[in-house]
Amino acid sequence: MTGISPYNANAWAAAGEFGAIAANVVSMCTPTVYEPTCLWKYPPTTAFLFAPFALLEVRNGLDALAMFMFVTTTAGVVAVGQWMRARSPLTLAIFLCACVISHPFVFEVHATHFEGLGVIGIVLVAVGLATRRTTPIVLGALLLSLKPNLYAGLAVVVLAILVARRDWRTVAWTVGLIGAANLLALRLYPEAISALLAGAGPISAVGWATTWAFASSVLPVAIAGIVLVYAVAAAAFALAVRFAPAERRDDVLVAGGAAIAVAVSPYVHPYDLLVLIPAFAIALVLSERIGQPARGILLVTTAGMLTAGTWLAIAGSGTVTALPGVLPVVVLALLATAAWAGRGRTAVAFRDIATSAPGSAGSSRP
Numbered sequence: 001m002t003g004i005s006p007y008n009a010n011a012w013a014a015a016g017e018f019g020a021i022a023a024n025v026v027s028m029c030t031p032t033v034y035e036p037t038c039l040w041k042y043p044p045t046t047a048f049l050f051a052p053f054a055l056l057e058v059r060n061g062l063d064a065l066a067m068f069m070f071v072t073t074t075a076g077v078v079a080v081g082q083w084m085r086a087r088s089p090l091t092l093a094i095f096l097c098a099c100v101i102s103h104p105f106v107f108e109v110h111a112t113h114f115e116g117l118g119v120i121g122i123v124l125v126a127v128g129l130a131t132r133r134t135t136p137i138v139l140g141a142l143l144l145s146l147k148p149n150l151y152a153g154l155a156v157v158v159l160a161i162l163v164a165r166r167d168w169r170t171v172a173w174t175v176g177l178i179g180a181a182n183l184l185a186l187r188l189y190p191e192a193i194s195a196l197l198a199g200a201g202p203i204s205a206v207g208w209a210t211t212w213a214f215a216s217s218v219l220p221v222a223i224a225g226i227v228l229v230y231a232v233a234a235a236a237f238a239l240a241v242r243f244a245p246a247e248r249r250d251d252v253l254v255a256g257g258a259a260i261a262v263a264v265s266p267y268v269h270p271y272d273l274l275v276l277i278p279a280f281a282i283a284l285v286l287s288e289r290i291g292q293p294a295r296g297i298l299l300v301t302t303a304g305m306l307t308a309g310t311w312l313a314i315a316g317s318g319t320v321t322a323l324p325g326v327l328p329v330v331v332l333a334l335l336a337t338a339a340w341a342g343r344g345r346t347a348v349a350f351r352d353i354a355t356s357a358p359g360s361a362g363s364s365r366p
Contacts, residue, residue, distance in 0.1 A: 006047075007044075007189060007191045007192050007195035007196075041196065041267075042146065042147060043145070043146065043148065043182060043185065043192070043196075044182070044185035044186055044188065044189040044192040045145065045146060045181050045182055045185045046114075046146055047185060047188065047189065048181075048185065049114070049117075049146065050065070053065045053068075065112060066112045069108075069109070069112040069113065069114060069116065070109050070112075072114065072116035072117050072120065073105065073108050073109055073115070073116030073119075073274070074116070075116065075120060076115075076116040076117070076118075076119030076120045076123075076274075076277075077096065077099045077100070077105065077116075077119070077277065079119070079120055079123045080095075080099075080119060080123055080277055080278050080281050081095060081096055081281070083123045083126065083127065083251070083278075083281070084278075084281040084282060084284070084285050085285065086284070086285055086288065087285075087288050088288060091284055091285065091288055091299070094284065094299060094303050095280070095281055095284050095303070098280075098303040098306040098307045099277060099306065101307050102277075102306050102307055102310045102311075103270065103273070103310035103311045103313075103314055104270065104271060104272075104273040104274040104276070104277070104310055105274060105277075107270050107271050108271040108274050111271050113269075113271045114146065114147075115147075115271050115272060115274040115275060116274070117143045117146065118143060118144055118146070118147060118150065118151065118274070118275050119274060119275060119277060119278065120140075120143060121139075121140040121141070121142075121143030121144040121151075122140065122144070122154070122254060122255070122258050122275065122278050123140070123278065124136040124137070124139050124140030124143070125137050125140035125141065125144070125154075125158055125254055126140075126250060126251050126254040126255065126278070127140075128140060128170075129158070129161060129250040129253070129254060130250045130251065132165075132167075134167075134169060134170040134173055137158070137162075137170050137174060138170070138173050138174050138177055141155075141158075141174045141177075141178060142177060142178060142181065145178045145181070145182070149265055149266065149267055150261060150262065150265050150268070150272055150275065151258070151261050151275075152261060152264075152265070153257065153260045153261030153262075153263070153264045153265070154254070154257040154258050154260070154261040155261075156257075157253060157254070157257030157260070157261075158254070158257065159171070161250070161253060208317060208321075208322050208324075209268040209269060209270055209272070209273070209317070209322060209324040209325055210265065210266065210267065210268045210322060210325050211229065211230075211233070211262070211263040211264070211265075211268075211322075211325040211326070211328055211329065212226070212264075212266065212322075212325070213321060213322035213325055214229065214320075214321065214322040214323065214324075214325030214326050215228070215229035215230065215325070217320075217321035217322065229326075229329060230263070232329055232333070233259075233260065233263050233328065233329045233332050234260075235336075236329070236332035236333045236335065236336040237256045237257075237259075237260055237332050237335075237336070239336040239339065239340055240252050240256050240332065240335040240336040240338075240339045241253055241256065241339075242339075243336075243339040243340045243342075243343045244286065244339045245286075245289075245342075248282065248285070248286070251278075251282055252282055252286075252335065252339065254278070255278040255279040255281070255282045255335070256279060256282075256332060256335055258275050258276070258278060258279060259275075259276055259279045259328045259331050259332050259335075260328070260332070261275075262275060262276060262327075263325075263328040263329065263332075268324070268325065270314060270324060273310065273324060273327055273328075276327060276328060276331050277306075279331045279332065279334075279335055280302060280305070280306045280331055280334070282335060282338075283298075283302045283331065283334040283335045283337075283338045284299060284302050284303070284338075286335070286338035286339050286342055287299055287302065287338040287341070287342070288342075289342035290338070290341045290342045294341060298334070298337065298338055298341065301334065302334050302338075305327075305330060305331070305334065309327070309330070310324075310327065313326065313327055
């Protein structure tokens, strides 16, 4: 909010001159304000997003930024609600209610971070892949590029899909625009590269919410735990894709790919878990194809994990090492379970929709 480069350690040290709020931010940097841990750990393209708020007085700028983050986070949840295309209004209501009381949403709004933009980006990419349109994919990728450490795994999944389709036009536009934006930003902040490299080690050491840290602690031998946890995650992702209905396979690939991306990220904060929401949404939608009572059980389990499960994972992190790191694996397991349990029921489900539609041959008329 000061208008000075966030990669400048001296600027952080002097931030207290802008009032108590700025001084409080600096006080939370450890161990000193000159350590790399106190510097901005995101690509310089974020300057294009946050610079306008620096035009305001610090207090007003922070208030405007907080409102912007709240709106984008809420918009992300609403976008997922539209994208999930739930057959039942009850499923949509359960999802929306579960989202707004989940720990990732509450903490995201409280911390005023920008994962909401990432959720919107995930939806845009999924829509673009499903409709085979370039523009949504490019726009979504631009939003996701604001936090590459969190979405690198998803980028690999999407790139593999585009290459398999030989959609070189979308690949070229995406790489070209992201590259141009970053080159322009680096021209404005050339010190960003050295600052990011210097801070990579300290920031990756903060791994209390990562899947890596959780996996390395579940068994006496760390490597065995890592192999086990990531094998489960990979198998769940593969099963979800394998048994997903054809019309939702791209959505499963993207939502599941986002969960995989969180699982392999070297640094995860609790608000980063917001990007798991699309996977929870698709798990709820796929469970609609399952007969009762299994449908109800899976709906309650999925919604319960999004609500109580996310809070318990944070609360239990003091007892179980990096417990929040298990959430990407859990949502992938729920996604796989819903896809597997509903296998072969897609045709029946769509036949039911067709026969109940107004004007169809099987519908009743007054």
